[in-house]
Amino acid sequence: MLELKNISVRFRSKSRSVDAVKNVSIHVNRAEVFGIVGTSGAGKSTLLRTINLLERPSEGEIWIDGRNIASLQGEALRRERLNIGMVFQHFNLLHSQTISENIALPLHAARLASAAIQKRVSELLDLVDLNGMGKALPSQLSGGQKQRVGIARALANNPDVLLCDEPTSALDLETTESILNLLAEINRKLGVTIVIISHEMAVIKRICHRVAVMHDGVVVENKPVYDLFAHPEHAFTRELVEKSLDLRVPDRVLEEQQGEILRLVFLGARAEDPVLNETTHLFSVQINILHGRIEYIAGKPIGILLVSLQGTENNVKLATQFLQEHVARLEVIRHG
């Protein structure tokens, strides 16, 4: 559906040139929600903006539905862009125009008749749950509502592809949730292919099917979202995943606990086995759970536990070995 082949973007100024994106290739399937995650400055926004040529790649090809659009200019590019919606972090709405006029902008670009525009605008207001708000001005709306207008505008011409540039980064937690729900629903109902970039793993976890991790202009990892959380390979990915699955325990608790402190990660069906129970029985050690949680990513569980292990030195060693064999990952936080 959407394929980026060997994309590089080089920014040149008088004194130096910077490679923002280095030889990136990505394939996105039809009706998929594809995430690009990375810290700021990793080049993910630049990469996203090459897809509708807001940024021209220095090298590489951009294939949408079997057409290479990388070299399109003028009217041909304008037409192609009608098929690619874009949602922005800061909404980018016209302050001077009503919500309806904002949503109608791409329809004017598609040169629809005014009756058709009116009809489509009311459908779109319905779709993003802003019925009756058509005559309001953006300044009268909350952040979440503004982003709904942004989404309605992006979907105006029934595009095949929807690009989302940090769509929730300017929103609070609750609003983020509702915007992500809306995007997921749009993907499900309309079958729109969504490419979303974010620096927050929580956003990626919530709606993406597959994810590319960008670091320093390069895609370092590219896989289904569950696999990314379950088996992060690259050091940078591991850091991101660890941060997002972090279990924080007050220092006082750690100090007062005796024995080994372990961090255990359970994956898939294993997460449901009574491994801890078995360990205490087999090796006569005491296991004390300090913290734990189960995350469901793409419907599959990832369990994380922070435990302390007490017993004779030998038993603790054997128990640790046993655990190592039966959990997905084991990390010794502190030796007893």
Add this chain to the structure above:
Amino acid sequence: MGELDLSILWQDLTKALFETGVMVSISLSLALLLGLPLGFGVYLTRKNMLWENRILNWLGGIGINLIRSLPFVILLILVLPLAQLITGRSTGPYAASVPLAIASIAFFARLVESALCEVSVGVVEAARAHGASDWLLIRKVLYPESLAGLMRGFTVTAISLIGYSAMAGVVGGGGIGFLAINYGYYRYETGVMIITVAILIVIVQIFQGFGDWIAHKLDHKK
């Protein structure tokens, strides 16, 4: 100080008001007609804009700056031959309208450009991303988004013009500003001068008040 002759003053005053009206309305119309597109042109040929063109942008900028940096009296005298060519006269309010128009076109064009710079880059980008043509972008994005700023710029231009038009007296343009100079400065008729200055203040206040009122109505960023 001589005795105030109200009937003579009244005659001079209506004539002067008419002359100011002629000069301001001709040059303001031309500022709108030519300064607006010139301002858009300079803005649109900027770096990363629709019609990015360094040479045209540079030429436009230089042209505007050249006119704006000349003291108006000098511009007035410099374009005298041109005024004569266009209007067939070298004195009077019509002839004086030529240098006034040139100055106000440059002045307004710069204010148009800066009003356009206030439009958020993100909004322009959103319109381009969704396939807006250049014309649609100008008509549906740049123009409405900058309208309040354009209106403020227009008000400032109009008020500066009233001031400039006083200097048009040098080429016999007349006008109310010149009346104030004539009576107050050359003839020591302080009373007349005060009256004409008061009238100028009222006119400027009306322009400013009206301009602000419209700009406020147009401004949605409140």
